[in-house]
Amino acid sequence: MRLLWMQAGACGGDTLSLLSADHPPLEQLIDEGLELLWQPSLSTDSTRRLTQIIADIIAGRTPLDILCVEGSLITAPRNTGLWDPLGGRGKKDVIAELAGAAQYVLAVGTCAAYGGVHAAPPNPADCVGMQFTRTQADGLFRADWRSRSGLPVINLAGCPTHPNTITKALAFLLRGLALELDPWQRPTDFFTTTVHQGCTRNEYHEYDVEDTTLGGRGCLFFNLGCQGPLTLAPCNQELWNSRSSKTRAGVPCFGCTSPTFPRDGNLFRTEKLGHIPLQLPLGVQRAHYMAYKDLAQQAAPERLIDRKMEP
Amino acid sequence: MPRLTLELDLNRVEGDLTFQVEVEDGRVVEARCVGTTYRGFEQIMIGRVPRDALVITPRICGICSTAHLYAATLALEDAWGIAPPGNAIQIRNATLMAEVIQSDLRQTFLFFAPDFCHERYADSPARAAVVDAFAPFQGWAHRETLRYSRRIIEIVALLAGQWPHSSHMTPGGVTAEATARKIVDGQSLVTEVTRWVEQRLLGGDLEEWLALSDADALSEWLATRPATALALLDQAARFAGLDAIGSGSPLMLAFGAFPLAEPTANRSHWLTPGVWRGGDRPVVPLEPARIDEHVRYSWFRPYPGGKHPLAGETVPDYQPASDRYSWAKAPRYGNEVMQTGPLADLLVDGDPLIRSLHRRAGGNAWLRQLARLRRMTHLLRFLRQTFDQLAARRHEPHIMLLPDGIEQDGRGAGLLTAARGALGHWISIRDGAFNRYQVITPTSWNASPRDSAGTPGHWEQSLIGVPVRDPDDPLEIAHVIRSHDPCLVCTVHFLDAGRQTGRRVRLGV
Numbered sequence: 001m002r003l004l005w006m007q008a009g010a011c012g013g014d015t016l017s018l019l020s021a022d023h024p025p026l027e028q029l030i031d032e033g034l035e036l037l038w039q040p041s042l043s044t045d046s047t048r049r050l051t052q053i054i055a056d057i058i059a060g061r062t063p064l065d066i067l068c069v070e071g072s073l074i075t076a077p078r079n080t081g082l083w084d085p086l087g088g089r090g091k092k093d094v095i096a097e098l099a100g101a102a103q104y105v106l107a108v109g110t111c112a113a114y115g116g117v118h119a120a121p122p123n124p125a126d127c128v129g130m131q132f133t134r135t136q137a138d139g140l141f142r143a144d145w146r147s148r149s150g151l152p153v154i155n156l157a158g159c160p161t162h163p164n165t166i167t168k169a170l171a172f173l174l175r176g177l178a179l180e181l182d183p184w185q186r187p188t189d190f191f192t193t194t195v196h197q198g199c200t201r202n203e204y205h206e207y208d209v210e211d212t213t214l215g216g217r218g219c220l221f222f223n224l225g226c227q228g229p230l231t232l233a234p235c236n237q238e239l240w241n242s243r244s245s246k247t248r249a250g251v252p253c254f255g256c257t258s259p260t261f262p263r264d265g266n267l268f269r270t271e272k273l274g275h276i277p278l279q280l281p282l283g284v285q286r287a288h289y290m291a292y293k294d295l296a297q298q299a300a301p302e303r304l305i306d307r308k309m310e311p
Numbered sequence: 312m313p314r315l316t317l318e319l320d321l322n323r324v325e326g327d328l329t330f331q332v333e334v335e336d337g338r339v340v341e342a343r344c345v346g347t348t349y350r351g352f353e354q355i356m357i358g359r360v361p362r363d364a365l366v367i368t369p370r371i372c373g374i375c376s377t378a379h380l381y382a383a384t385l386a387l388e389d390a391w392g393i394a395p396p397g398n399a400i401q402i403r404n405a406t407l408m409a410e411v412i413q414s415d416l417r418q419t420f421l422f423f424a425p426d427f428c429h430e431r432y433a434d435s436p437a438r439a440a441v442v443d444a445f446a447p448f449q450g451w452a453h454r455e456t457l458r459y460s461r462r463i464i465e466i467v468a469l470l471a472g473q474w475p476h477s478s479h480m481t482p483g484g485v486t487a488e489a490t491a492r493k494i495v496d497g498q499s500l501v502t503e504v505t506r507w508v509e510q511r512l513l514g515g516d517l518e519e520w521l522a523l524s525d526a527d528a529l530s531e532w533l534a535t536r537p538a539t540a541l542a543l544l545d546q547a548a549r550f551a552g553l554d555a556i557g558s559g560s561p562l563m564l565a566f567g568a569f570p571l572a573e574p575t576a577n578r579s580h581w582l583t584p585g586v587w588r589g590g591d592r593p594v595v596p597l598e599p600a601r602i603d604e605h606v607r608y609s610w611f612r613p614y615p616g617g618k619h620p621l622a623g624e625t626v627p628d629y630q631p632a633s634d635r636y637s638w639a640k641a642p643r644y645g646n647e648v649m650q651t652g653p654l655a656d657l658l659v660d661g662d663p664l665i666r667s668l669h670r671r672a673g674g675n676a677w678l679r680q681l682a683r684l685r686r687m688t689h690l691l692r693f694l695r696q697t698f699d700q701l702a703a704r705r706h707e708p709h710i711m712l713l714p715d716g717i718e719q720d721g722r723g724a725g726l727l728t729a730a731r732g733a734l735g736h737w738i739s740i741r742d743g744a745f746n747r748y749q750v751i752t753p754t755s756w757n758a759s760p761r762d763s764a765g766t767p768g769h770w771e772q773s774l775i776g777v778p779v780r781d782p783d784d785p786l787e788i789a790h791v792i793r794s795h796d797p798c799l800v801c802t803v804h805f806l807d808a809g810r811q812t813g814r815r816v817r818l819g820v
Contacts, residue, residue: 009350010373011370011371011372011373011376012372012373012374013370013372013373013374013376013475013476014373015373016373016374016475017373017475019417019421019457019460019461020461020464020474020475022461025457025458025461026457027448027454027457030448031448040322041322041421041422042421042447043322044425044426044428044447046784047320047321047322048320050322072350074349074350076349077629082631083349083629084349117355117367117370118350118351118355120355120367121355121358122354122355124349124350124351124354124355124627125349125350125351159370159476160373160475160476213712213713214481214484214486214710215481215483215484215485215486215487215709215710235473239468240468240472240473240474241461241464241465241467241468241473241474242465242468243465243468243469243496244468244469244471244472244473245472245473246471246472246473246477246478246479247472248472248487249468249470249471249472249473249477249479249486249487250472250479250485250486250487251471251472251477251478251479251486251487254366254478256476262363262366262367265360266360266362266363267360267362267363267366268362268363268365310490311487
């Protein structure tokens with residue numbers, strides 16, 4: 001299968017995430033027949049060749065199986081995209097043409113999926129995502145857009161995308177395994193588990209043993225802005241770099257696979273109604289949660305209250 | 312021979328980069344660094360609460376996110392007058408060292424070395440061995456770098472949760488302790504990567520390699536180990552003539568790499584800060600107040616002369632029809648053009664081998680690349696020592712409780728060494744939120760456009776005189792620029808200059 005990777009308004013983090021994937025690693029996919037027509041950090045062909053590759057794809061001379069887009073689509077100034085140009089045109093327009101010729105279009109990272117950090121207020125470069133802008137179902141493409149395979153843009157959300165989510169999704173396509181998408185167009189194989197699930201601070205959360213400052217062993221959900229219970233991502237199910245996750249290392253989950261990332265306001269503070277967070281774990285009713293937490297707190301064992309357990 | 316204007320697009324750098332280069336009689340006579348993409352990070356920071364910088368600014372750059380996190384943390388600690396505990400410094404350093412080793416390895420073998428497989432070098436004496444080592448996804452050095460660069464960043468994940476883009480540093484410390492189990496895992500990763508570096512890259516013991524002190528000793532080392540990645544790189548780079556081109560500005564800037572947990576009167580960092588001037592008094596102390604940024608040739612709202620970043624502003628003013636040609640500002644140190652990176656780090660710190668090579672042949676493109684590999688080997692040693700020191704003091708705190716009311720309005724700076732050189736964040740907090748956030752990345756120094764006086768930046772200077780054998784494929788320029796490990800995603804936001812002379816050719820290298 002032929003893959004073309006375009007980098008728009010990006011930090012390169014998803015390319016580095018691709019290089020950091022270990023299950024499977026990129027080189028294994030290449031050995032298996034994934035052909036990198038172009039990857040900006042890895043291709044040794046000259047960029048003249050890229051111009052030719054793009055022309056051949058758009059003219060139908062080279063079939064394109066997979067288009068990966070990394071980075072926010074920059075539309076400034078005045079919807080020309082010239083703050084991120086390619087060959088004298090807005091790169092967003094080149095990407096739109098390539099997407100029209102591709103079997104599958106993958107938005108790799110929250111920037112390409114939903115706009116991401118660059119679309120945070122005041123959105124200085126007028127950034128959009130491929131098919132969403134934040135939570136609005138309208139980006140470079142409208143909601144009804146479909147690639148040649150019949151699928152909309154496949155959003156491998158994350159800032160960056162989990163390394164193995166990238167290579168596994170590519171392996172699915174290589175091996176003909178179907179991808180099913182959730183309402184945010186994320187493949188359900190990677191986005192049905194909360195970050196909370198598998199967090200090694202779970203027992204603290206269970207008994208409502210909550211930290212108020214960073215650096216401790218307790219749960220980060222009630223006071224320190226952790227989005228783990230409301231964020232769908234595999235971070236604690238399939239560890240990062242085969243080792244760990246942010247929450248295991250005491251860093252709150254910032255909900256980077258969500259269209260609203262980064263949320264407005266203080267990223268290290270949990271907004272509360274009374275003593276209960278305003279945003280509850282996914283799908284949970286406030287009254288039930290309050291009752292559960294009050295009971296849980298009373299049941300908390302000393303070993304947790306004293307922070308004896310190493311997360 | 313007519314004067315040609317070439318427009319060169321460059322990949323295998325972080326981000327997009329274009330150069331406009333004027334070639335006369337087969338040599339570059341003028342260069343302008345032209346890039347792409349304005350993302351506006353500094354504007355996004357305005358109005359956000361201070362700690363949000365720990366989440367937002369790592370996203371400036373995917374390959375050096377830990378460095379941005381560290382700089383943001385130091386700037387907040389500077390503003391609030393916080394001195395974190397020693398273990399916090401060690402843990403921060405360990406994660407940054409691992410990130411820099413990762414970057415140096417990937418830059419060398421994934422971004423820089425593949426150019427030596429170019430068909431132009433088909434007749435080089437070491438051709439078969441070079442291709443066998445450096446061909447993408449096939450060569451042994453390329454494949455092993457993919458593997459071991461993944462291994463070394465597991466150290467960041469152990470201590471910080473993930474790489475890229477964690478936020479494990481915070482004013483007053485780090486978010487998690489280095490437990491004995493993590494320390495043992497970290498030591499084991501350092502051992503594994505060091506063994507690979509010894510066996511496959513260097514062909515000998517790390518300490519013996521670090522003890523090499525002059526150019527002759529290096530020649531002898533390489534001659535007896537012709538099959539190592541280092542020797543192959545050396546042969547390929549010399550065959551391509553990289554030891555004679557691309558010196559650029561002779562002045563070099565080092566912000567100091569990795570603050571010591573227990574600084575002494577003589578030493579504040581693992582690699583000391585300073586400014587390399589050469590001559591009789593080669594290193595002078597760093598004076599951050601002398602840094603300013605010019606926008607005469609940049610697409611920002613004009614102001615005369617330069618502004619210190621604490622008084623700086625970033626207001627886009629896109630004027631493609633003017634003589635301004637750049638989204639980047641022009642940073643200067645005492646009005647002088649500086650280069651920054653591993654060569655600066657090691658010359659300032661006094662690595663005898665690098666100083667010896669510099670005395671002999673000046674600051675050429677190959678020495679710059681060799682300095683990057685040499686620094687990577689220093690870091691493996693520092694990283695081992697850092698874990699050993701953490702093991703000895705593992706019961707000491709990794710974070711301090713901040714006194715109430717310490718998070719006041721104020722100004723601060725965080726200066727450090729990232730993989731590509733001197734990185735600074737300058738901040739101002741008013742009414743509990745940022746009212747100013749200025750970042751100067753290493754590539755801003757190297758890729759700077761002309762300043763108020765019209766003086767070209769370091770890259771623009773480093774290309775002057777570079778031979779261009781084939782104007783349709785100016786590989787020499789690619790070598791020189793990639794020897795700097797450009798990171799365009801951070802800062803360099805140039806657009807087209809619109810200035811044309813002679814024949815205009817659009818090329819890629």
